[in-house]
Amino acid sequence: MENRLNSEVDIERLMQDIGKRAKAASAKLALAPTTQKNAALTAAANEIRLGKDAIITANNKDMAIAEGRGLKGAMIDRLMLDDARIEAIATSIEDIVELKDPIGDVLETRERPNGLEISKVRVPLGVIGVIFESRPNVTADAGVLCLKSGNAAILRCGSESAHSSRAIHACLVRGLKEAGLPEASIQLIPTQDRSAVGELLRLSEYVDIIVPRGGKGLIERVQNDSRVPVMAHLDGICHVYIDESADLEKAVSVTYNAKLRRTGICGSAETLLVDEKISGEFAPAILSKLADNGCEIRGDKKIMELFPAAKEATEEDWGTEYLDAIISVRVVNGVQEAIDHIAEYGSNHTDSIITEDAAAAEKFLNEVDSAIVIHNASTQYADGGEFGMGAEIGISTGKMHARGPVGLAELTSYKYQVRGNGQVRP
Amino acid sequence: MENRLNSEVDIERLMQDIGKRAKAASAKLALAPTTQKNAALTAAANEIRLGKDAIITANNKDMAIAEGRGLKGAMIDRLMLDDARIEAIATSIEDIVELKDPIGDVLETRERPNGLEISKVRVPLGVIGVIFESRPNVTADAGVLCLKSGNAAILRCGSESAHSSRAIHACLVRGLKEAGLPEASIQLIPTQDRSAVGELLRLSEYVDIIVPRGGKGLIERVQNDSRVPVMAHLDGICHVYIDESADLEKAVSVTYNAKLRRTGICGSAETLLVDEKISGEFAPAILSKLADNGCEIRGDKKIMELFPAAKEATEEDWGTEYLDAIISVRVVNGVQEAIDHIAEYGSNHTDSIITEDAAAAEKFLNEVDSAIVIHNASTQYADGGEFGMGAEIGISTGKMHARGPVGLAELTSYKYQVRGNGQVRP
Numbered sequence: 001m002e003n004r005l006n007s008e009v010d011i012e013r014l015m016q017d018i019g020k021r022a023k024a025a026s027a028k029l030a031l032a033p034t035t036q037k038n039a040a041l042t043a044a045a046n047e048i049r050l051g052k053d054a055i056i057t058a059n060n061k062d063m064a065i066a067e068g069r070g071l072k073g074a075m076i077d078r079l080m081l082d083d084a085r086i087e088a089i090a091t092s093i094e095d096i097v098e099l100k101d102p103i104g105d106v107l108e109t110r111e112r113p114n115g116l117e118i119s120k121v122r123v124p125l126g127v128i129g130v131i132f133e134s135r136p137n138v139t140a141d142a143g144v145l146c147l148k149s150g151n152a153a154i155l156r157c158g159s160e161s162a163h164s165s166r167a168i169h170a171c172l173v174r175g176l177k178e179a180g181l182p183e184a185s186i187q188l189i190p191t192q193d194r195s196a197v198g199e200l201l202r203l204s205e206y207v208d209i210i211v212p213r214g215g216k217g218l219i220e221r222v223q224n225d226s227r228v229p230v231m232a233h234l235d236g237i238c239h240v241y242i243d244e245s246a247d248l249e250k251a252v253s254v255t256y257n258a259k260l261r262r263t264g265i266c267g268s269a270e271t272l273l274v275d276e277k278i279s280g281e282f283a284p285a286i287l288s289k290l291a292d293n294g295c296e297i298r299g300d301k302k303i304m305e306l307f308p309a310a311k312e313a314t315e316e317d318w319g320t321e322y323l324d325a326i327i328s329v330r331v332v333n334g335v336q337e338a339i340d341h342i343a344e345y346g347s348n349h350t351d352s353i354i355t356e357d358a359a360a361a362e363k364f365l366n367e368v369d370s371a372i373v374i375h376n377a378s379t380q381y382a383d384g385g386e387f388g389m390g391a392e393i394g395i396s397t398g399k400m401h402a403r404g405p406v407g408l409a410e411l412t413s414y415k416y417q418v419r420g421n422g423q424v425r426p
Numbered sequence: 427m428e429n430r431l432n433s434e435v436d437i438e439r440l441m442q443d444i445g446k447r448a449k450a451a452s453a454k455l456a457l458a459p460t461t462q463k464n465a466a467l468t469a470a471a472n473e474i475r476l477g478k479d480a481i482i483t484a485n486n487k488d489m490a491i492a493e494g495r496g497l498k499g500a501m502i503d504r505l506m507l508d509d510a511r512i513e514a515i516a517t518s519i520e521d522i523v524e525l526k527d528p529i530g531d532v533l534e535t536r537e538r539p540n541g542l543e544i545s546k547v548r549v550p551l552g553v554i555g556v557i558f559e560s561r562p563n564v565t566a567d568a569g570v571l572c573l574k575s576g577n578a579a580i581l582r583c584g585s586e587s588a589h590s591s592r593a594i595h596a597c598l599v600r601g602l603k604e605a606g607l608p609e610a611s612i613q614l615i616p617t618q619d620r621s622a623v624g625e626l627l628r629l630s631e632y633v634d635i636i637v638p639r640g641g642k643g644l645i646e647r648v649q650n651d652s653r654v655p656v657m658a659h660l661d662g663i664c665h666v667y668i669d670e671s672a673d674l675e676k677a678v679s680v681t682y683n684a685k686l687r688r689t690g691i692c693g694s695a696e697t698l699l700v701d702e703k704i705s706g707e708f709a710p711a712i713l714s715k716l717a718d719n720g721c722e723i724r725g726d727k728k729i730m731e732l733f734p735a736a737k738e739a740t741e742e743d744w745g746t747e748y749l750d751a752i753i754s755v756r757v758v759n760g761v762q763e764a765i766d767h768i769a770e771y772g773s774n775h776t777d778s779i780i781t782e783d784a785a786a787a788e789k790f791l792n793e794v795d796s797a798i799v800i801h802n803a804s805t806q807y808a809d810g811g812e813f814g815m816g817a818e819i820g821i822s823t824g825k826m827h828a829r830g831p832v833g834l835a836e837l838t839s840y841k842y843q844v845r846g847n848g849q850v851r852p
Binding site for chain 2: 027030031110112116118123125126204208209223224227229230231247249250253254256257258261343361365366367369370371372373374375376377378380381386387388398399400401403404413414415416417418419420421422423424425
């Protein structure tokens with residue numbers, strides 16, 4: 001018992017110390033020129049390449065532990081690093097070097113009648129806590145996006161990738177040192193003690209924002225426990241709605257892509273809504289293509305009549321993010337009923353309408369309350385890279401601060417600089 | 427005991443119901459045209475004028491209770507409504523009618539190489555909870571700013587202004603009805619039961635953001651307890667720093683204005699920092715003008731030598747928002763020491779440097795981490811109206827979402843509308 005108490009006190013002290021060091025580093029980073037930040041990133045990419053053997057050795061330890069715990073194929077694959085994947089980590093760091101530094105951008109200027117000149121200038125958020133699961137490359141992605149946007153990062157990786165993440169992190173720190181930036185610009189917190197996450201969520205004195213990336217359980221815990229503002233990345237229960245005026249060919253190819261291009265990403269479609277008026281023709285065409293390619297169909301009563309191979313969907317299906325080759329399918333009576341279904345069961349992530357009717361499309365784009373609303377294209381475009389924003393740390397489903405893809409600019413705040421010549425307020 | 431439990435259950439049910447109704451209203455408001463929102467505001471201003479007698483009768487009840495509780499002069503003055511103040515409430519609603527509606531603004535468009543057209547469009551946040559103290563006019567200000575920006579508002583006034591706020595709120599609701607908008611667009615929650623605030627802070631299913639306006643105690647409680655994202659309006663420990671290259675005349679007039687124009691607002695200066703190199707000449711000139719006008723001076727040892735009428739400042743003084751005719755004064759060694767002092771004791775609100783040295787000014791504007799940084803002007807300009815933003819709900823001192831004055835645009839979010847012609851992601 002005494003041991004446990006001591007360890008809790010130690011973790012609290014350790015996290016306070018990590019917070020303080022991050023805050024101090026962030027003050028330096030906020031003023032660091034773009035060239036110095038880019039030098040650190042370029043050096044880090046080189047260190048990743050030089051450290052390849054050490055990273056693979058560390059990754060082997062994580063893999064052995066995971067296999068010992070009986071982890072499944074997809075999980076193991078997410079964890080695995082090889083030469084090509086390590087090179088991809090280095091390359092993606094170099095891609096971020098090429099992105100424009102958002103810090104110092106003047107977003108707006110105005111001169112007031114009294115002669116005051118007011119500029120709204122982009123500044124870093126400060127210290128960003130990123131909590132994520134499984135994929136070890138996120139250690140580099142998240143740390144590097146925070147750094148380029150002038151923020152200090154406190155990273156907490158999943159325990160299953162602890163060795164790999166530590167090896168990657170060591171390369172990032174060497175890059176920081178080579179460029180003369182504080183080592184505490186990117187810190188990785190211990191995974192052995194789960195109470196470290198709880199402490200991180202209470203560090204409101206030092207941490208400006210928490211970005212959780214992971215499953216529903218993680219996100220909910222973070223949202224419930226955090227004293228620090230959270231930029232939520234909730235689940236993606238994404239819908240495709242096929243309107244009565246849809247083009248059949250587009251409807252089939254977009255739905256197929258939205259569901260099956262990749263099933264494990266947050267922008268993959270989970271529910272298909274089909275307008276009753278064209279369901280007789282469209283539903284069998286779309287569903288047979290999906291089923292022929294290994295997708296399980298869970299439909300409402302009308303779908304089961306139109307496509308007898310479908311299983312019956314339960315109420316739970318409409319609110320489930322499968323992240324797998326399963327789709328729930330419902331017949332609705334027009335665009336309004338589709339919008340209502342999405343309002344009730346959606347997760348405000350990404351939803352798409354397929355139609356040739358401009359009025360129905362505009363109604364859907366305006367009335368569906370999601371971060372990304374799409375007309376005649378796949379929901380799998382929900383991605384910062386596809387939006388032309390460069391790398392992203394995730395897709396925000398909340399409305400505060402940033403919504404949709406979170407790239408460099410979304411990891412910033414702003415300040416007002418006011419220039420006068422002795423004005424006093426009347 | 428059973429009674430108390432029943433009442434807790436009732437409050438929980440009541441708040442759930444308020445949240446649900448606000449959410450439903452917000453869906454309508456998000457799509458309401460500007461003309462309809464403005465019609466509701468114009469009607470509300472008229473109802474305030476027509477309801478003047480009822481508002482004054484209600485205010486008399488609040489005043490009698492407050493006097494019975496022995497409230498002091500300034501507190502009583504903040505609570506009091508008369509014909510002129512009620513007319514000012516109506517006029518300030520009409521001012522908001524004149525402001526541009528931010529909803530639907532296209533913030534950015536881009537066309538991707540694959541032909542996708544992406545628009546970033548301004549949308550309301552949804553449901554805003556505003557918790558405030560004392561001044562009854564905030565009921566109208568907050569409700570009306572939320573409405574114009576397409577948000578539903580749940581307002582919680584201070585118990586001392588409960589009758590006045592209810593009377594004002596009734597006028598707003600009549601305005602909503604006349605314009606055909608949901609009555610639940612602006613709701614006022616009961617003040618009798620303090621647990622209603624706690625319930626509001628847990629309504630994350632329905633409420634998108636909480637804006638607390640009030641003293642440190644209120645803000646801290648909200649930040650600690652809220653499950654809903656909070657847009658913090660912390661205290662304003664604002665500094666004026668007189669650099670060695672300051673113009674004496676500007677230094678005196680700006681400091682005087684920053685401290686004494688109004689002492690009870692968050693942008694009033696609380697601490698004066700004077701560069702050692704000019705402290706012998708400047709400090710006595712500034713401090714005697716402040717002292718002659720009733721300001722108490724609390725100085726460090728060097729100030730006490732230069733200005734013997736000063737009391738000695740304690741460590742606590744440097745972190746205190748007096749909101750009164752008191753100023754703490756310290757001698758510092760140049761702009762870096764001023765920046766360091768502000769980093770240690772400031773509240774990231776508003777700070778000003780007085781200097782004719784452009785390099786020192788730029789250093790201060792870049793390195794002081796506050797929402798508003800000013801060169802050669804009074805800190806009392808920290809105000810949305812003075813920034814040309816129209817009315818404000820307050821000054822945000824956090825970095826997430828909005829920073830500095832929070833007006834209509836800062837009460838919004840955005841969504842991405844993507845228009846395609848059948849694109850699927852490779």
